[in-house]
Amino acid sequence: MNSVSVSNKLTELAKGNNVHVQLSVPQLVEKVLKRNEGSLTSTGAVRATTGKYTGRSPKDKYIVEEPSSRSNVEWGPVNQPISEETFSNLYNKVLEYLKEKDELFVFKGFAGADKKYRMPIQVINEYAWHNLFAHQLFIRPTEEELLGHQAEFTIISAPNFKADPNVDGTASETFIIISFERRTILIGGTEYAGEMKKSIFSVMNYILPENNILSMHCSANVGLEGDVALFFGLSGTGKTTLSADPNRRLIGDDEHGWSPNGVFNIEGGCYAKCINLSREKEPQIFDAIRFGSVLENVVINSETRVADYDDGTLTENTRAAYQLQAIDNIVDPSLAGHPNTIVFLTADAFGVLPPISRLTKEQAMYHFLSGYTSKLAGTERGITSPQATFSTCFGSPFLPLPATRYAEMLGEKIDEHNAKVFLVNTGWTGGEYGVGSRMKLSYTRAMVQAALDGELNSAETAKDAIFGLEIPLHIPGVPDEVLQPNKTWANQEQYKRKATELSAKFRENFKKFSGVPAQIEEKGGPIA
Structure with a gap:
């Protein structure tokens, strides 16, 4: 035909x-x-269920x-x-x-x-x-x-x-x-x-x-002075939470393009995961679910039609779809200038990546291609310890072209617009999952704010011995010892063993890429 x-x-x-x-x-x-x-909920949203398919079918x-x-x-x-x-x-x-x-x-x-x-x-x-x-x-x-x-x-x-x-x-x-x-x-x-x-x-x-x-799977916002920030990160890394800043206007929460003119949202709405949603944790999302919005696979009370966001009976992948205009603090239309700051978010359950580190262009391209975070014990059947997860460019299921094409474009745009790139670990500190503790959100917010304000661009740093990352030594509102992960572990041998284990996983994953310039792998990856 x-x-x-x-x-x-x-x-x-x-x-x-x-x-x-x-x-x-x-x-x-x-x-x-x-x-x-579907049916109408107490807030006026439409609620529908999707049968046996409650998520994407990549196969x-x-x-x-x-x-x-x-x-x-x-x-x-x-x-x-x-x-x-x-x-x-x-x-x-x-x-x-x-x-x-x-x-x-x-x-x-x-x-x-x-x-x-x-x-x-x-x-x-x-x-x-x-x-x-x-x-x-x-x-x-x-x-x-x-x-x-x-x-x-x-x-x-x-x-x-x-x-x-x-x-x-x-x-x-x-x-x-x-x-x-x-x-x-x-x-x-x-x-x-x-x-x-x-x-x-x-x-x-x-x-x-x-x-x-450059098409990007990320959220984006803009500050009062017009400075633009991008947030890349897989599920559970805090992308939505950290990009929803009351002092910055949201450009979009998921899909963007970076053109010769700047950043623009590909979409006109949001498709937010809403399991365990509450007004206290995510007020913007909670209040956006009103007449015209769509709730997918959310359990509702048969009499009151009140949504029970804590009920994952149908799926943990409950969703809310709503227009961007349902959020007050947005950019309309959804476009802004060139990014000043790029943040890669990871939730490292091994507890060995620094809570924040400043990346060179080569490191940015390496970690963009890697797209690392970790699955936790208990999240899936058979997972008894943290498992490294790599999603190329933080969005591998949606990339028709070779991954290196997107990474090369990112590197070119970093150079052209002098964007500063940071790797932020919202995961564990003081030990791996089950031993250490989750990084305090207040610390992460302080680190991200320092990055957005430009305070870390010329800050004094120390190089991580295993991952080769530049770690800022002082950030207002964050204890100095928290910034260097090896100093938060009681047992240094255990720390070194876990860090070496994760470093090897990075290198093994990177073998799947062909045609990557040698300096990206040599200067961007963990130290062998």
Whole structure:
């Protein structure tokens, strides 16, 4: 099937008599309730459940192997190839399936807050609540923008259409397929709404670098003086907590581009994890969950409709989707200048990484490629001691291009804009998990604030003997002995053994990268 026939079939589907285009939030909420897709909570948010799929299905994600993508994509377990024929057959089946539905829902919007680089998108949904989710997560057009809107990429989401692996060439009933030539994302067999958000991010991670824009899985904020900070970090490292600073305005919490003009948010909303959420811990998120927001797999009281955020019965991966405008302290539109400070967050359960260290460009590229944090004992079945986890560029599931492409761009932009980079350990001090204690949040906040204020740019440092990191010796509000991890351990031999163990894991993980300049590995990594 060529791109023209794909376009014609799509146009026919999107203009059918069963299609609702660009419904308002109240209209979508009414549809969700009328169709019994979800229920209303006490705050006015819509709550929906997603069945057996309560998270992403990475083993069911594919990229169509096409002439344009064949030599560009880094194929492997993350970017699995699927043939054009397989995609075409599934595409036709899904469109025929959706044409028979009583109602379909179409959202038209954008990915990318910078108008120079944004991508017009449309989302075609079988579920009204999925369309409401798209309305919250992507950038909404003005009435004038809607008149001239021409989608450059389309999501087609049919959760109730299940593939037959024996016939359709998939691994299971679920499929998330990206075709870059046909500008289409095809999703079926899963009700988890996050697949739509992350598929568009994967697309932007492919397209933006071609325009000299670094796509980044990070949060971003801006200070009163216009200084911009980026926060990279995997789940549990404190990215959301540390970027939500009352003295700084939020640009975005998850996906950004760094263009020749500066930083811009790719999204128009937030998709916050809300297990154990409370107003005391995360007031911005808690108060943003109101009319129009979407709660995913959150348990609610059947009578009062009050959400119980502490209940993980359905999943620990409970989520809230809401517009950025639901937060008071934001930048609108979501773009700012070039980053002054970049923070890599890790929660080191080995208790051996410094709580903060200043990175050279080579070290920044090394730790960006590594994307380290640790899983804790008890978090997953079979894990009895801390385990090192590495996610390339802090977002490996969403990177279609070779990881070194993103790292090289980061290094170039650090040089060009003289950005200062810091590695911050929000994990354990005084011993590994089970022996030491978690780093005090007040200490981490003081360290990050000192980095943002520029106090650490020329501060006196000591070099860590094992990781080669430059550790500031004095930071206001933080005891000096806390800054050097070896001084917090009672048993120095145990410290050295654990630090050496983690150092070896870094080096072993880095072997998977090819084509990395020698100085990155030699100057950036742990000392052998």
